[in-house]
Amino acid sequence: MMDGPETALWPAAHEDREAACARYRAVRGMTGEIAAPLSAEDQQIQSMPDVSPTKWHQAHVTWFFETFLLLPHLDGYAPFHPDFGYLFNSYYEGVGPRHARPARGLLSRPPLAQVFAYRAHVDDAMERLIRETATERWAALVPLFLLGLNHEQQHQELMLTDIKHVFSVNPQKPRYHEPSPAPQRNSEAPEIRWLGHAGGVVELGHDGRDFGFDNEFPRHRTWIEDFEIASRPVTNREFLDFIEDGGYASARHWLSDGWTTVRERGWQAPIYWRQADGAWLEFTLSGERSLDPAAPVCHLSFYEADAFARWAGARLPGEAEWEVAAREATPEENAANLLAAGHLHPVAATDAGADGPVQLLGDVWEWTQSSYGPYPGFRPAAGAVGEYNGKFMVNQVTLRGGSCATPPGHARVTYRNFFYPDQRWQFTGLRLARDA
Amino acid sequence: MMDGPETALWPAAHEDREAACARYRAVRGMTGEIAAPLSAEDQQIQSMPDVSPTKWHQAHVTWFFETFLLLPHLDGYAPFHPDFGYLFNSYYEGVGPRHARPARGLLSRPPLAQVFAYRAHVDDAMERLIRETATERWAALVPLFLLGLNHEQQHQELMLTDIKHVFSVNPQKPRYHEPSPAPQRNSEAPEIRWLGHAGGVVELGHDGRDFGFDNEFPRHRTWIEDFEIASRPVTNREFLDFIEDGGYASARHWLSDGWTTVRERGWQAPIYWRQADGAWLEFTLSGERSLDPAAPVCHLSFYEADAFARWAGARLPGEAEWEVAAREATPEENAANLLAAGHLHPVAATDAGADGPVQLLGDVWEWTQSSYGPYPGFRPAAGAVGEYNGKFMVNQVTLRGGSCATPPGHARVTYRNFFYPDQRWQFTGLRLARDA
């Protein structure tokens, strides 16, 4: 269903204004494409505080361009609407007060049609900015421009995970899309191969040759020990073994906070799983389907991923281990199932004749054992945009790799995603690791 | 804006099927008229658990006719949709399980268009039922038919109070309607006249000559002492005096549970009031306006009404006192400002030359000091419809009189409304009483 340019834009954006415009239109267009199957009513719903309405996402990413690029840098630009700065600021304290996050679903006004007008208004102005800004000034703006694009791509993934949650709480279990032609499924996933890596001082983080978020910088050294990492993510079949072995019934394999969460929320399986007449069903963006045993397990919290790894006699990889393992793999092995593939759900690995790891980028975000924190020497950007990532560096856990809902051009081995350890509405799974 | 037949239907419904159809269409049409200014997005919002979305109201009242009239009594009637019994049952345990009340706002599906189709489908079937049912059977159905109409009228008022709350939490403060031509306002309300009544054994409750809800029956005797009741409700100006005298700042006049509520929720004025630059503003269905000092004070909880009455050296009337006082007043004095007047807000009394009380029916529901309970000899109806009123007879307080949002033909002196003592999103005010 979806497609788009995947080439790096870093150099092009400076030099080729048409390419910049094209890239802008492509990213913005993808947002529209994702929202297209949804009615104004669908786009209104906030099914829990973590979720934002589709309409809000569409306005917020637009506000980002308006606030950080147009208002300060396009001469004569007037805000589309005086209230939108308040309504569509997400969390930027430096920009000013904002509408409470859990109340985003209460805004029937502005109507969706006005949000579309807002998008068009900002798109016009952005094209002017891209085309007409003087060379030097434009060069200085490119990092913010790229941040805006990548920011919108992050929200594209969130739009999909959020609408999945919205539909999941509706007893009618609506479908977001018709499943794309079913990939030829393996009835069984390939055996896990343990891939060894030698430890030592390694370099970690983004090299700066292309766009990266602030939290991927600076590239720095760290030390790792020898380790082994699994060739593929854990599958539904393997996770069912954990369940059937009483995984959710005893404290044995759980971190203390995880076990408390299991009991308080009555967890007995990943979110979206349901057992009916002895068979397991899973709610997907194509409605409820039988669980594919060979596909990567998905929608796990960190607590569940960690408990599974202990039960399996292994552990989660550290961030550095994951990055080292991933950058040695070939891109082809890595990016089979991103948003562009159109599945919007993890699919079973094929693994035909591979030596290295598979499914590193795409299918499911993989929980690491690393708490999300600043890299040594990390410096947030100046101004409100410095709040982008830095202020969240506590209480969360890092995930790596991208998912079946990650937009084209948005996945890379240095990318650091992060969520709280009890959150599980994202496409999140795990890959095992162990000491060598 | 709104208009409709106000004559009693009890006899006509039995004999004149065309009149029954006309009444059905009028009531159903009023629902559509109330919803007309609202977009599908507006009709989706549930701003707090007490509030239901407009779309849900429209479907629920339809479900009521389908469940209690069509399914058992129209031969061959098939439900419009198999899920709607689950989605649009409000609280009837006897009918089966239902969608959780606080999650009504999460249902983007069925879309509003499908709810319209549901309404049309049920309307067609209802017209058939009304026209084609054999005489004797129809006579037996008339009470349920009238209950369905009155039930829908109750929800018409709720649609207005609920959308008012929905819009109130939107920072853009949308307007539901343009105010009707401003009534000629008095800058001051007329002085309160204290109207005396002799006590003794009195009869209370509905006489059965027209439709009444189960909780208005049976008509029965009770005893009251001599008392006096105020000629008009308390005004905004009077309530401001209470505020300015520190009414919300000290426990002195409050019931203990009321004072706890004041502190926990930080109440400093009625809901929808706001002070800006020294002046008081009030959010209305026509947007935010300056407070009219002469209009009845509105959107008070029982706690606030009770505290005001104590501060004023008076008390709230008992249910029996209110009913005795109201039935001696002439209808013209009573029904100036109901829904049909089109103000959708209380307006100042005129009181020109009146001897009796004014504004008894309309403007604001008036809190009594009576806990909501069963009349002696009360019997709920058989079947699930017996849950209509009886199971709520604890923890709530009775209100009398109707409001500026009460539909035509729906207000009467025996009508018993009831809410929890901390609720204040309805059009609720008070009238003072005192011992003779």
Add this chain to the structure above:
Amino acid sequence: MMDGPETALWPAAHEDREAACARYRAVRGMTGEIAAPLSAEDQQIQSMPDVSPTKWHQAHVTWFFETFLLLPHLDGYAPFHPDFGYLFNSYYEGVGPRHARPARGLLSRPPLAQVFAYRAHVDDAMERLIRETATERWAALVPLFLLGLNHEQQHQELMLTDIKHVFSVNPQKPRYHEPSPAPQRNSEAPEIRWLGHAGGVVELGHDGRDFGFDNEFPRHRTWIEDFEIASRPVTNREFLDFIEDGGYASARHWLSDGWTTVRERGWQAPIYWRQADGAWLEFTLSGERSLDPAAPVCHLSFYEADAFARWAGARLPGEAEWEVAAREATPEENAANLLAAGHLHPVAATDAGADGPVQLLGDVWEWTQSSYGPYPGFRPAAGAVGEYNGKFMVNQVTLRGGSCATPPGHARVTYRNFFYPDQRWQFTGLRLARDA
């Protein structure tokens, strides 16, 4: 175990100062007797916000005498400790700020020994006040003096119900006392006899010839219909029938708020009941014992009492009905099992040859269907003591009759006890009534 003068004090208190002293010492001594089996540690515990520690009770009742009698009326009296006014004020806003109720259990200081010293200090001063106040001034103080004594008696019952709860949450299930010689139990309770009463205008409330709380006044007229009332309270055996018939498993017989409570708190039986190996056990002040089927059922919330009555095809009596029925019964029939009997638990009725009702006073407080409100013409006393009862007149339900923990001389047919409808740690049961 416990004993004390039970004669009315109203006239004697004015004329005979020695009798007043003796009464004061008797009531105060009873408090000490109730606390005697408890260690300083036991007296420290607050097992839920509704419960107060025994130590706090002992200090608070003393504070009452100090605050309302000694400080204003004993010349030269100095407060025992400057902090105690803050620590031991319960809810009198007019007296000043106070320690938060749910934090009463956090006060290890003052130690119990200091509370004993406080009691002795106040007792000395009270004896001086009683003996030395001039005649006229004393006459004016007698109502407050009697209020202090009756206030302390109310806390005596609370000390017992509170320590029962405290011990119930201790896995060791401590015993407060050894059971007194078991009364000869009937294996079955006598059949219920339905006692008929004619309706009409009746007088209700206290006649003022002896002490009464403000909420028992004024004596006033009301109207009741013909009714019948059961000769004895509902028994454990009868309540077990309700449970075994699925009483807690379906919404059918419950008020809506009651059913919500049942589900949210997981109620499946009265508090303190536990099923083990098929038999029902009950926690009592003598530890855990097997349930006596013939004894009155106890520790019910209003919701449970009401649901049982509906299940039984009856209803709860109104306050007026209960009072009319009770005042026609002879005192001997009424007061078999109060605190002085030493059981501290309801016991089976004997009913030998009785014509009238039994167990009206004592055994269990009986829920009525009457919301707790002011009698017509009710006026709270002037000053902070006016907060005694009046400010609680919303959201609670009236109970009548006294319990096995009610002190001697403290039960009477006009007495109005009140609790929230979900509370069940008091000795609360029910007696059925029905329309004639």
Add this chain to the structure above:
Amino acid sequence: MMDGPETALWPAAHEDREAACARYRAVRGMTGEIAAPLSAEDQQIQSMPDVSPTKWHQAHVTWFFETFLLLPHLDGYAPFHPDFGYLFNSYYEGVGPRHARPARGLLSRPPLAQVFAYRAHVDDAMERLIRETATERWAALVPLFLLGLNHEQQHQELMLTDIKHVFSVNPQKPRYHEPSPAPQRNSEAPEIRWLGHAGGVVELGHDGRDFGFDNEFPRHRTWIEDFEIASRPVTNREFLDFIEDGGYASARHWLSDGWTTVRERGWQAPIYWRQADGAWLEFTLSGERSLDPAAPVCHLSFYEADAFARWAGARLPGEAEWEVAAREATPEENAANLLAAGHLHPVAATDAGADGPVQLLGDVWEWTQSSYGPYPGFRPAAGAVGEYNGKFMVNQVTLRGGSCATPPGHARVTYRNFFYPDQRWQFTGLRLARDA
């Protein structure tokens, strides 16, 4: 006030049974010494879920010896009481179910006297175990024996921080002890000196030559960059500058979760601080005193420590940085103010002529920027004792260095303490670091 052997026991415990006995008695005696000023009532209180009653602490540490040493290893040992395994197990799922943590304060029984008897009973048995176990078997038990001693020492510190909280919520603000002779205070703290360290591969963790907790192992390599660390902790004066600069009034310097916490709990200063008549007071174990501007700031959450560091243009040290800096300092510089000093409160640094850092061990635990996690290669012990530290390795932050309440012999440079980032009832402060 307190004193005790501080020499390492690792070798002696194996060979010299008398030394082992002496050590056991010394540690156990210290617990009694800490509890001595407290009444049975004081020892009963649980002022919040994080706090345990002193009585519970005394029983729990005893249960640890009984459960992990006596029951499995002393032939014929019978448990002191069958209920105590349930009552005094803290969190060991592998041992069985246990009393709910927030309900520890509800146990008036067993009385303190019985806990004393429990302690004596276990002490007798432990002395037998130490003296009579065969050599080889004893050698295998020594690690558990040492764990039991160190475990009790951890609870000694908690007893002090917990009773401080208990007394702090009492309006009478009791004193736990009389302050020891005031140390000669500097009116100003010495200037911070920035001590530079070269980065590279460093070794971290316990070398195994003495006792260490499992979380200090294994010793392993890691990489750090060049850094500088402050010579002393941040003082009250410096923290006041942060407050006076609006530190608590704006989101600017806070992590997002920290700022949410500040607003939700209304934080405006460290816990135990209070401003009265313009001066700052601080609640201490000697009661409320004026704030000493030169003393280390104390009772900060991680959020507050982190915000202060950002405000100061610095950051918190990483665990590895702290350990590297600390092990180069001389012991004398490090351990001025531990429990044995008797202050039970941080005191101002003297810094006379020092080159290195001061106050590294003692005064206040120092928040690092490191999330608490397993060292590479970490393996929890077999059996229930493996739950000691490992299952808490998520959501918490590491602290280093020990405090004024850390028992003698219990502080070392490899020690890893950990708390949730919002907790602040421990003696917690900070030391600044920055990139070189």
